[in-house]
Amino acid sequence: MAFDYDKWIRPGKLPHIWCPGCGHGIVMKGLIRAMETLNLKKEETAVVSGIGCASRLPGYIDCCTLHTAHGRAAAFATGVKMAKPEMNVILVGGDGDGTAIGGNHFIHACRRNIDMTYIIMNNYIYGMTGGQFSPCTPTGHKASTTPYGNPDPGFDIAKLAIGAGATFVARGTAFHANQIDKLIVEAIQHKGFSVVEILDDCPTTYGRRNKYKSVIEMMNRLKEVAVPVKAAEKMTAEQLQGKVLTGVLYKEEVKPEYTAEYAKVIERAKASK
Amino acid sequence: MSKKVAFLQGNEAAAHGALYAGCDFFGGYPITPSTEVAEVMSVELPKVGGKFIQMEDEIGAMAAILGASLAGAKVLTSTSGPGLSLKQELIGYGCIAEIPCVIYNVMRGGPSTGMPTGPSQSDVMCAKWGTHGDHPAICLTPASVQETYEEVIRAFNLSEKYRTPVMVMPDEIIAHMRERIVFPEKGELEVVPRKSPTVSPEQYKPYDTSFGDVPPLAAFGSGYKFHVTGLNKMQDGFPTTKAEIVQAEEERQVRKVDANVDDIVTFEEYMLDDADVVVVAYGSTSRSARYAVNVAREQGIKAGMFRIKTFWPFPDKQIKALAGRVKGIVIPEMNLGMCSLELERCAQGKVPVLGIFRVDGEPINPDQILEKIKEVK
Numbered sequence: 001m002a003f004d005y006d007k008w009i010r011p012g013k014l015p016h017i018w019c020p021g022c023g024h025g026i027v028m029k030g031l032i033r034a035m036e037t038l039n040l041k042k043e044e045t046a047v048v049s050g051i052g053c054a055s056r057l058p059g060y061i062d063c064c065t066l067h068t069a070h071g072r073a074a075a076f077a078t079g080v081k082m083a084k085p086e087m088n089v090i091l092v093g094g095d096g097d098g099t100a101i102g103g104n105h106f107i108h109a110c111r112r113n114i115d116m117t118y119i120i121m122n123n124y125i126y127g128m129t130g131g132q133f134s135p136c137t138p139t140g141h142k143a144s145t146t147p148y149g150n151p152d153p154g155f156d157i158a159k160l161a162i163g164a165g166a167t168f169v170a171r172g173t174a175f176h177a178n179q180i181d182k183l184i185v186e187a188i189q190h191k192g193f194s195v196v197e198i199l200d201d202c203p204t205t206y207g208r209r210n211k212y213k214s215v216i217e218m219m220n221r222l223k224e225v226a227v228p229v230k231a232a233e234k235m236t237a238e239q240l241q242g243k244v245l246t247g248v249l250y251k252e253e254v255k256p257e258y259t260a261e262y263a264k265v266i267e268r269a270k271a272s273k
Numbered sequence: 274m275s276k277k278v279a280f281l282q283g284n285e286a287a288a289h290g291a292l293y294a295g296c297d298f299f300g301g302y303p304i305t306p307s308t309e310v311a312e313v314m315s316v317e318l319p320k321v322g323g324k325f326i327q328m329e330d331e332i333g334a335m336a337a338i339l340g341a342s343l344a345g346a347k348v349l350t351s352t353s354g355p356g357l358s359l360k361q362e363l364i365g366y367g368c369i370a371e372i373p374c375v376i377y378n379v380m381r382g383g384p385s386t387g388m389p390t391g392p393s394q395s396d397v398m399c400a401k402w403g404t405h406g407d408h409p410a411i412c413l414t415p416a417s418v419q420e421t422y423e424e425v426i427r428a429f430n431l432s433e434k435y436r437t438p439v440m441v442m443p444d445e446i447i448a449h450m451r452e453r454i455v456f457p458e459k460g461e462l463e464v465v466p467r468k469s470p471t472v473s474p475e476q477y478k479p480y481d482t483s484f485g486d487v488p489p490l491a492a493f494g495s496g497y498k499f500h501v502t503g504l505n506k507m508q509d510g511f512p513t514t515k516a517e518i519v520q521a522e523e524e525r526q527v528r529k530v531d532a533n534v535d536d537i538v539t540f541e542e543y544m545l546d547d548a549d550v551v552v553v554a555y556g557s558t559s560r561s562a563r564y565a566v567n568v569a570r571e572q573g574i575k576a577g578m579f580r581i582k583t584f585w586p587f588p589d590k591q592i593k594a595l596a597g598r599v600k601g602i603v604i605p606e607m608n609l610g611m612c613s614l615e616l617e618r619c620a621q622g623k624v625p626v627l628g629i630f631r632v633d634g635e636p637i638n639p640d641q642i643l644e645k646i647k648e649v650k
């Protein structure tokens with residue numbers, strides 16, 4: 001029997017806003033499969049986003065959904081999770097939203113290790129505003145505001161998250177669609193701040209400026225650059241040149257989770273009365 | 274039984290007022306001269322099972338309280354000038370998404386870093402016009418430690434009643450001076466609960482105007498699932514660009530305050546019955562004004578004071594009535610003429626509005642006010 005996505009989609013809210021060839025829909029399907037696998041309760045699940053194409057995702061999902069301001073998803077979500085630690089809190093958004101204007105909230109959510117899952121759809125560009133370069137646009141590539149090639153070096157989101165203190169960091173791609181839900185399932189099950197970066201593509205505002213002739217060509221690029229972490233162990237540095245590791249990149253279970261730590265603060269405060 | 278009394282700072286009183294009102298979530302960022310509020314909340318909130326979080330920046334603090342409020346908490350943040358500027362983005366979010374929250378802002382010298390430890394009253398316009406777009410604004414300006422305590426409670430009540438952000442803005446003098454405060458008994462002061470939905474989760478819409486201009490707000494995690502956005506939205510919470518809906522929703526949001534001015538606006542009239550000259554004042558400046566009015570009376574001048582307690586919505590009706598029967602209005606304020614503009618608007622040229630404006634970090638003293646009272650002919 002075919003998987004029933006409709007169960008998780010709000011009636012009447014499709015079609016979505018995403019362009020043909022955009023990877024965001026693939027990520028949304030992965031998230032839905034993950035929520036179904038984990039049998040999450042819709043009323044007990046908050047899906048929180050910022051601003052941008054990817055951040056429109058919560059509007060389609062039949063849960064408690066919060067479409068906040070640009071870059072602020074992690075900070076709003078921190079308030080939701082602190083007030084109701086029993087809720088599942090899932091953040092979604094794009095690379096510009098999460099690592100530029102929202103960069104501060106992102107790294108501090110990692111640092112606190114608050115039990116939420118952040119799915120970052122990295123399409124290397126600000127899509128909604130028409131294709132300006134983001135902190136993840138590769139150096140030399142073209143965007144509407146880097147007509148002579150991007151002079152900026154880009155972020156490695158996974159390294160940023162690990163460095164800032166996130167305790168589960170994974171990466172997938174829109175091409176490897178069947179892996180997405182598995183990574184998200186593991187991320188949600190992890191007790192702490194988990195980051196799942198999904199490389200996807202914006203054919204409309206990024207691909208056409210950077211000589212990708214078609215969506216298929218962009219998808220093939222994702223297929224070619226992705227190397228599973230296990231496979232990478234057997235490869236030389238030379239062979240890994242230009243490749244991107246996928247799978248679970250980092251996981252640790254020692255660092256305390258933030259809301260659990262605050263519960264201890266409450267206990268200590270009550271004992272001090 | 275005698276009531277509990279204490280000798281407190283305005284900022285400490287604000288924190289205790291919030292606790293009386295049932296505040297159970299505080300999100301903040303350190304900033305002079307408001308930090309004592311965060312410090313007291315960090316001590317007291319966990320004792321009652323509440324949550325305190327120090328966020329990574331002012332915007333994050335504002336975001337956290339909005340998120341917590343949507344999850345059903347009664348929320349507070351505290352800040353000062355530069356922080357208020359940063360919070361404006363999400364104050365607008367609170368207005369359009371209609372999320373109850375209280376913002377306690379201590380007014381210090383500005384613009385920018387200005388004088389972090391000097392008093393000022395130069396944030397009053399920022400309270401109404403700081404965030405972009407049309408939106409409702411409620412701002413309270415207490416003039417004593419006791420009043421700061423009570424006005425914070427009232428701010429929570431107004432915020433819940435009208436489902437909108439409310440600001441409490443003492444100047445730095447009120448925030449840092451110490452006075453005797455008498456704590457009310459539990460149940461003595463009104464505490465307004467949030468209007469929760471009476472319909473089933475299936476029927477619930479977060480902006481359902483069939484319940485009036487202030488629709489009930491469900492909490493995330495309480496069995497209701499719904500969508501919240503900062504985009505112009507329909508009654509079901511989903512975004513729209515339909516002209517007639519956007520117009521109606523924008524007008525309703527502003528009307529929540531505009532149609533209830535008499536419920537929100539509070540003020541004090543001091544020796545106004547036979548007054549020829551009225552000193553309009555707010556915050557710590559009103560304390561100098563009261564002294565000046567007393568001295569003027571001793572000298573045979575019929576002076577009085579109109580003390581603004583609710584700065585926004587502005588007491589238009591009362592000021593217009595005063596302008597019709599006095600010879601002049603004196604406005605001392607620690608800015609270069611902000612309240613003065615509102616008074617001129619209300620006076621409509623009927624009487625002169627004489628300003629005393631100080632932005633040097635020093636309080637306005639009674640002599641300056643008395644001198645100006647005498648200029649009114």
